[in-house]
Amino acid sequence: xxxNWNLWMRQTWAVMRLEIGKSFFSKRGLWIYLLAFAPIVIWxxxxxxxxxxxxxxxxxxxxxxxxxxxKMAMITxxxxxxxxxxILGPPxxxxxxxxxxxxxxxxxSDGKAEFIVRFRDGELENISLREGCSFEEDSxxxxxxxxxxxxxxxxxxxxxxxxxxxxxxxxxxxxLHYYFLAPIRREVVxxxxxxxGLLATGVIFGVSIALQFAGMNLHFxxxxxxxxxxxxxxxxxxxxxxxxxxxxCAGYGSAFLVGGILLRNPLIPAGVLxxxxxxxxxxxxxxxxxxxxxxxxxxSPVAIPLDKGVPGPLAMLAFGTDPxxxxxxxIGVFGLALVLLVVAAWRSRSMEISYAAx
Amino acid sequence: xxxxxxFDNVSKFYGEVLGVNRVxxxxxxGITSLVGPNGSGKTTLMNLMTGLIQPTRGSITVRGMSPxxxxxxxxxxxxxxQFDSYPKGFTGYQFVYxxxxxxxxxxxxxxxxxxxxIQRVGLEEAAKRKIAGYSKGMRQRIKLAQALSSDPQVLVxxxxxxxxxxxxxxxxxALFREFATAGRHLILSSHVLHEVDIIxxxxxxxxxxxxxxxxxxxxxxxxxEDHPMQILIRCQQPQRLASRLFEHDHVVEVKVHSDGxxxxxxxxxADRFYLLMNEIAAGNIDIxxxxxxxxxxxxxxxxxxxxxxxxx
Amino acid sequence: xxxYKRSYKAYTGHLTPEWSRWIVIPRYAxxxxxxxxxxxxxxxxxxxYPLGCAVVIYLNNNxxxxxxxxxxxxxxxxxxxxxxxxxxxxxxxxxxxILTAFIGPGLVSPDLANNALPLYFxxxxxxxxxxxxxxMVIAGLLSMITWIPGLMLFGLQASLADSxxxxxxxxxxxxxxxxxxxxxxxxxxxxxxxxxxVRWRIxxxxxxxxxxxxxxxxxxxxxxxxxxxxxxxxxxxxxMGNIWTHMFDVKTRYTLTLExxxxxxxxxxxxxxxxxxxxxxxxxxxxx
Numbered sequence: 001x002x003x004n005w006n007l008w009m010r011q012t013w014a015v016m017r018l019e020i021g022k023s024f025f026s027k028r029g030l031w032i033y034l035l036a037f038a039p040i041v042i043w044x045x046x047x048x049x050x051x052x053x054x055x056x057x058x059x060x061x062x063x064x065x066x067x068x069x070x071k072m073a074m075i076t077x078x079x080x081x082x083x084x085x086x087i088l089g090p091p092x093x094x095x096x097x098x099x100x101x102x103x104x105x106x107x108x109s110d111g112k113a114e115f116i117v118r119f120r121d122g123e124l125e126n127i128s129l130r131e132g133c134s135f136e137e138d139s140x141x142x143x144x145x146x147x148x149x150x151x152x153x154x155x156x157x158x159x160x161x162x163x164x165x166x167x168x169x170x171x172x173x174x175x176l177h178y179y180f181l182a183p184i185r186r187e188v189v190x191x192x193x194x195x196x197g198l199l200a201t202g203v204i205f206g207v208s209i210a211l212q213f214a215g216m217n218l219h220f221x222x223x224x225x226x227x228x229x230x231x232x233x234x235x236x237x238x239x240x241x242x243x244x245x246x247x248x249c250a251g252y253g254s255a256f257l258v259g260g261i262l263l264r265n266p267l268i269p270a271g272v273l274x275x276x277x278x279x280x281x282x283x284x285x286x287x288x289x290x291x292x293x294x295x296x297x298x299x300s301p302v303a304i305p306l307d308k309g310v311p312g313p314l315a316m317l318a319f320g321t322d323p324x325x326x327x328x329x330x331i332g333v334f335g336l337a338l339v340l341l342v343v344a345a346w347r348s349r350s351m352e353i354s355y356a357a358x
Numbered sequence: 359x360x361x362x363x364x365f366d367n368v369s370k371f372y373g374e375v376l377g378v379n380r381v382x383x384x385x386x387x388g389i390t391s392l393v394g395p396n397g398s399g400k401t402t403l404m405n406l407m408t409g410l411i412q413p414t415r416g417s418i419t420v421r422g423m424s425p426x427x428x429x430x431x432x433x434x435x436x437x438x439x440q441f442d443s444y445p446k447g448f449t450g451y452q453f454v455y456x457x458x459x460x461x462x463x464x465x466x467x468x469x470x471x472x473x474x475x476i477q478r479v480g481l482e483e484a485a486k487r488k489i490a491g492y493s494k495g496m497r498q499r500i501k502l503a504q505a506l507s508s509d510p511q512v513l514v515x516x517x518x519x520x521x522x523x524x525x526x527x528x529x530x531x532a533l534f535r536e537f538a539t540a541g542r543h544l545i546l547s548s549h550v551l552h553e554v555d556i557i558x559x560x561x562x563x564x565x566x567x568x569x570x571x572x573x574x575x576x577x578x579x580x581x582x583e584d585h586p587m588q589i590l591i592r593c594q595q596p597q598r599l600a601s602r603l604f605e606h607d608h609v610v611e612v613k614v615h616s617d618g619x620x621x622x623x624x625x626x627x628a629d630r631f632y633l634l635m636n637e638i639a640a641g642n643i644d645i646x647x648x649x650x651x652x653x654x655x656x657x658x659x660x661x662x663x664x665x666x667x668x669x670x
Numbered sequence: 671x672x673x674y675k676r677s678y679k680a681y682t683g684h685l686t687p688e689w690s691r692w693i694v695i696p697r698y699a700x701x702x703x704x705x706x707x708x709x710x711x712x713x714x715x716x717x718x719y720p721l722g723c724a725v726v727i728y729l730n731n732n733x734x735x736x737x738x739x740x741x742x743x744x745x746x747x748x749x750x751x752x753x754x755x756x757x758x759x760x761x762x763x764x765x766x767x768i769l770t771a772f773i774g775p776g777l778v779s780p781d782l783a784n785n786a787l788p789l790y791f792x793x794x795x796x797x798x799x800x801x802x803x804x805x806m807v808i809a810g811l812l813s814m815i816t817w818i819p820g821l822m823l824f825g826l827q828a829s830l831a832d833s834x835x836x837x838x839x840x841x842x843x844x845x846x847x848x849x850x851x852x853x854x855x856x857x858x859x860x861x862x863x864x865x866x867x868v869r870w871r872i873x874x875x876x877x878x879x880x881x882x883x884x885x886x887x888x889x890x891x892x893x894x895x896x897x898x899x900x901x902x903x904x905x906x907x908x909x910m911g912n913i914w915t916h917m918f919d920v921k922t923r924y925t926l927t928l929e930x931x932x933x934x935x936x937x938x939x940x941x942x943x944x945x946x947x948x949x950x951x952x953x954x955x956x957x958x
Binding site: 028031035038039042043045046049130141144145148149152154157160161164168169170265266267270271274350 | 687771772868870872873875877880883884887888890891892894895896897905
């Protein structure tokens with residue numbers, strides 16, 4: 001039989017039209033938006049807070065004009081209150097509370113960093129220097145959140161829901177048979193559903209990452225941002241983040257699509273894949289390549305140092321990978337996705353409608 | 359053979375549970391009803407016919423096409439399944455239209471076909487309302503519209519008359535009749551035996567996963583030898599007629615009707631009985647009517663499948 | 671009239687006391703659950719670690735037996751104390767969480783999806799009784815793999831060790847019970863609340879994992895970006911870890927206090943109860 005590409009394209013689009021609405025606007029999927037857009041709130045809040053704090057520190061610097069970074073660095077834990085006041089001068093802000101054990105907090109600022117000294121019963125209890133936000137620091141934090149939270153948790157679980165729902169959700173809603181009763185190859189149904197899922201997750205997570213990026217840059221001075229953009233790094237980084245997000249959606253999406261076709265309980269493949277992705281760092285080199293995160297980590301534009309302080313369940317997600325070239329990484333993820341889609345298409349041909357078993 | 363639906367020794371097992379077993383059928387065009395008690399395998403047979411499930415053994419072809427080739431198969435076959443579920447949030451029109459777009463046709467063509475099908479089932483006014491708000495009967499009709507919308511040559515309907523009010527029922531039956539002309543197949547399952555009797559050209563009786571009988575109902579009835587045919591004769595002299603009938607060995611029982619105006623006769627050979635009746639009618643006994651009492655689906659069902667009463 | 675003569679007569683036999691009616695719910699739920707082969711296998715596997723611990727405790731207190739076969743340090747194979755029982759609690763509570771992610775979501779969602787709540791509440795079962803019954807399905811199973819074997823291990827060690835060990839470590843028994851109980855109540859309420867709000871039980875199970883993993887991730891993201899430690903209030907696993915380390919008197923890496931973490935867990939549990947109270951109703955108005 002001659003392949004009828006024209007018809008298949010039209011049918012793929014028809015399936016996508018049906019699925020896109022479900023993937024974007026289903027009530028069940030509201031929490032995906034929460035997952036995707038929570039970092040925007042975090043970065044937006046951060047920018048707002050930094051801008052507010054910046055103004056506050058400028059005011060504090062005007063009140064204690066002699067304070068410099070060097071002077072703040074001279075303060076040590078052993079110093080008395082008098083000695084500290086002699087070096088830094090009168091504090092720009094001062095708070096006192098407590099009756100039996102009075103606590104006194106003094107603040108100075110040079111306009112950028114903030115120096116806080118805390119006394120209890122007149123004795124020095126704690127000193128802390130809060131730096132202003134540096135562009136490099138925020139970029140690294142952004143990269144860390146992208147890898148640890150966004151990629152491995154938000155996109156991962158978002159894809160679990162969207163792609164598992166494409167077949168398994170329809171089985172539960174008892175509506176999959178409508179596709180199977182249409183003059184359309186099952187492979188085309190798989191392609192259309194995958195396309196819709198990829199479009200939905202790509203748009204949701206891609207838009208989110210762009211907004212997060214904007215949120216991160218919002219509080220920096222115009223000249224810093226201009227420099228970042230004019231050197232071409234900003235666009236390159238942003239496109240890399242969006243590209244990696246879409247690749248992640250393609251990689252994880254294809255895996256969960258197969259999971260949704262093969263298994264009744266998607267939690268099992270999701271758990272297994274999460275475990276597989278998590279132990280990727282300790283696997284033999286050959287097995288590492290059969291993982292989505294292996295390639296995505298390479299493609300992330302900003303390398304992050306592994307933080308030993310990463311807590312709880314996140315700790316197991318932190319690991320290093322061997323270097324792989326960008327084209328190999330991209331081809332690797334798409335290759336993996338393609339193999340999984342072929343498996344999905346092949347299995348879909350023998351899929352039966354058996355709603356009673358759900 | 360290419361215009362028949364053929365089940366070639368088909369079996370379907372759900373694990374250890376029997377769906378249907380060793381079904382061998384050739385269904386000609388016309389209206390064919392699948393009749394049998396709950397769990398007899400009617401829906402399994404329909405799902406097998408349309409590829410929603412796959413046979414454990416054997417093969418199925420519908421007008422020479424296999425359900426394994428959906429791209430061509432469903433341009434000929436439409437199936438209105440028993441599942442009373444619809445894509446969420448769809449209106450009746452969207453439901454029919456979206457399904458048609460899967461055929462790869464243009465918006466304009468799908469739009470025209472969708473409205474034509476909706477009009478055929480008389481749901482124009484409700485078409486723009488969400489299906490979630492439809493009554494049971496309306497949901498049945500929109501499903502029927504969807505199955506009809508692609509103008510298939512074979513229409514498979516699983517209990518299509520359920521939930522329809524008497525008026526719509528009659529209209530739907532007329533629609534089936536109209537559809538089944540011009541050599542098209544209409545396969546339906548039903549529990550309502552008197553309607554099956556009215557609609558069907560042939561029946562397939564099923565019990566416990568097996569095909570118990572198939573063919574035209576009268577022919578099936580004649581095959582059931584252990585239940586003599588019952589015939590009601592209205593006449594003026596029933597006693598005289600009864601004595602005449604007892605002279606023949608194929609007549610096994612004769613009862614005078616309670617109103618005294620006729621006889622209920624049981625005979626082992628309907629053919630010989632009707633020949634005899636011709637002779638008697640030519641004689642001096644005045645016979646008003648001769649009508650078989652148990653050559654309908656209801657009786658055949660009772661004889662073959664047992665006491666389980668399917669009529670709702 | 672004949673019809674009236676055959677009319678319904680109310681049950682006049684013995685009634686189960688009101689306080690114990692909820693027991694019927696876990697009784698039948700357990701029967702159903704243990705019909706699932708995979709779950710039964712996993713449940714049996716959950717006893718392997720306590721069994722291993724029992725063997726270690728026994729051997730550790732019978733060094734003479736081991737010395738026949740291999741050299742053993744004078745202080746024993748390992749120190750059976752706070753850290754040993756903390757590790758036991760963490761391992762078993764993790765298994766308990768996985769078990770809950772599988773069984774919890776299937777407890778309420780099918781009743782809601784199939785509109786079965788009116789059937790429950792048309793019998794003498796109250797809403798509280800229903801929730802308590804469903805919770806006991808989880809609590810019973812989890813207790814059997816957490817604090818009950820934990821206390822048995824403690825008892826074994828206490829019976830084999832000298833009296834000084836018992837006087838020095840009696841608090842461990844309370845820590846095992848308290849730590850596991852707080853976790854059981856929390857995960858049970860979380861799974862029931864998710865099960866009531868997400869009718870697709872598989873997604874509800876997934877959300878259990880999401881709450882654990884994504885909560886931790888979100889908390890860490892906020893902590894890194896906003897540079898505030900209090901973001902860890904969002905992280906259930908950190909708070910529970912904090913409670914466990916405090917209870918077993920082991921040095922903690924968490925910056926939160928014990929009271930903070932207990933308040934956080936109590937707050938989440940209260941939220942789950944509120945969510946349940948909103949969904950567990952005899953009737954539901956569906957707007958369509």
